[in-house]
Amino acid sequence: MKGQSRRIRISRERTGKRPVPLSKLSERSQAARDRGLHLLAAVRDDPTLTPSRAARREGVKLGTVKKYFPSAFKKVNGKLRITKSDRYTETLYVPGADGSPVAVKTRSSKDRSELGEYLRDLGRYLRGDRNALKKWEGMKVAGVELLTDERAIASIEPALSDFSLYRSFNAGGA
Numbered sequence: 001m002k003g004q005s006r007r008i009r010i011s012r013e014r015t016g017k018r019p020v021p022l023s024k025l026s027e028r029s030q031a032a033r034d035r036g037l038h039l040l041a042a043v044r045d046d047p048t049l050t051p052s053r054a055a056r057r058e059g060v061k062l063g064t065v066k067k068y069f070p071s072a073f074k075k076v077n078g079k080l081r082i083t084k085s086d087r088y089t090e091t092l093y094v095p096g097a098d099g100s101p102v103a104v105k106t107r108s109s110k111d112r113s114e115l116g117e118y119l120r121d122l123g124r125y126l127r128g129d130r131n132a133l134k135k136w137e138g139m140k141v142a143g144v145e146l147l148t149d150e151r152a153i154a155s156i157e158p159a160l161s162d163f164s165l166y167r168s169f170n171a172g173g174a
Contacts (some may be wrong), residue, residue: 036065037090040072040109041116043082051080056148076159085109094118094144099159104144108150113151125153152163 124132
């Protein structure tokens with residue numbers, strides 16, 4: 001236990017549990033964790049949505065979400081609320097200059113949200129809105145520069161069909 005912060009050491013002594021590395025989670029657990037991230041995003045996007053209602057909508061138990069994202073919850077006046085942001089790690093995929101998925105290791109809800117907006121704007125660009133990517137020119141998210149060059153997008157457009165965008169980038173290359 002040498003080299004660990006005092007807070008982590010005390011927490012582990014109380015619960016007797018160590019966090020499970022994401023790479024060791026089963027496919028089913030990874031899917032539940034992913035639905036939990038969707039729940040957090042949904043509640044942050046819609047302030048009128050309660051965590052329990054969002055859990056039903058996303059098809060995940062609130063206890064499961066608490067298990068994977070304990071610091072994303074807080075109690076306010078006896079009611080369970082979601083924090084405004086989090087620092088959980090998740091790998092998302094964006095198109096690279098050659099059309100293949102590029103892994104982006106995000107470290108916050110802000111990064112995940114920005115990548116989602118970029119993919120939405122990329123879809124708008126592909127449907128004809130030539131100004132959709134203007135705000136993303138020269139920007140980086142989580143250390144990865146976003147593809148905005150018109151020539152590069154035109155050359156890889158067949159790989160960026162709506163089906164490819166959904167399957168390759170939103171589902172993590174599956």
